[in-house]
Amino acid sequence: MQHPRDIFRSRLDLAEISVERALAEFRSGRPVVIMDGAQATLMCGVEGLDGDLARDLDNLAEGRARLVLPAARLRRLGIDRKQPGIVALPVVDPQRIETLALRIDARIDAPVSPLMSLDDVALELARIALTIPAVVTMPADLSVLPESLFVRVSAEAITGYRQSQVKAMKIVGRAPVPLEGAPETEFVVFRGGEGMRDQVAIIVGKPDFSKPIPVRMHSACLTGDLFGSLKCDCGDQLRETVEWMAGNSGGILLYLDQEGRGNGIANKMRAYKLQSQGWDTYDADEVLGFDLDQRKFDFAAVMLTQLGVRRVSLMTNNPEKIGALQNAGIELVESKRVLGRPNPNNVRYLASKRDRAGHYIDFEALAARAPAE
Secondary structure (H helix, E strand, O other): OOOHHHHHHHHHHHHHHHHHHHHHHHHHHEEEEEEEEEEEEEEEEEEEEHHHHHHHHHHHHHOEEEEOHHHHHHHHHOOOOOOOOEEEEOOHHHHHHHHHHHHHOOOOOOOOOOOOHHHHHHHHHHOOOOOOOOEEEEEOOOOOOOOOEEEEEEEEHHHHHHHHHOOOOOEEEEOOEEEEEEEEEEEEEEEOOOOOOOOEEEEEOOOOOOOEEEEEEEOOOOOOOHHOOOOOOOOOOHHHHHHHHHHHEEEEEEOOOHHHOOHHHHHHHHHHHHHHHOOHHHHHHHOOOOOOOOOOOHHHHHHHHOOOEEEEEEOOOOHHHHHHHHOOOOOOEEEEEEOOOOOOOOOOHHHHHHHHHHHHHHHHHHHHHHOOO
């Protein structure tokens, strides 16, 4: 009888499966083993690192554990670096780890060394998992670590995972969904792009595919899109884009699962708490270990291509989105600005996007949209 593994091997990408299993384990707070040839590293996230797990890791590490921190967090700790680094952990102390990884007023308390083998791959897994980008790692002896206890994943599988998901994108469902103000609208659901999460293309009206298609790439914002948060302009941009498309030649809105500039909803709330204490939006992200923007837009170009779109009029204020589509081979005929309404809660946020991330935001035009006092 043929082995089931051999029967299904042609249908399974074992590397992707191993990453998805590792992501599930990592997000659950359990350690994962990363392998590269004869080298192996045991890694664990700093989120949920309690006393029991720390003692277990300490026993395994025998003084060889290290805390891997991204460059953004190291800068907040007082070290001017452009690359991630490691801090030795002679003892796996949860309180010290939490301080170095998360405390606002923390300062570095030991020398910072260059990354060791597989440390950068461990950070990548944390980023894909949408957790705090800080991990505890240590050398792993596979002969004493039961394979049944720790999920194992190759470094190559992790580093290639994002791109493999882009290539694997496919349409998994579509249906007409009439919207208020845009009754002739179709939702097309894709799977892939950012992990195995779902992405949505919303085709508004009847756009002429022989001409440049008005397109907006809109990163999901639960607080703004659904609840009307005053901290951003996302909800205005979303609804007014759809309204404009419905009243003109039609268009496509790509609703991308990239909450919090690609950091995830939990990290977005952590950043919001810091903002409530006076931090700028980008400084708040840096405190958590994130650079200006974690998002990638290559999979958006794949969505457009699968819909038959090759030429676009892009509705955006973000130069990164413009460059991403052009680099992916989509012809950009023009770009148009998309303005929300300013209010006392989002003016600093809008100014930060203009001044620190280069967004095309005209404050004179915004002022004209401000509600009358």
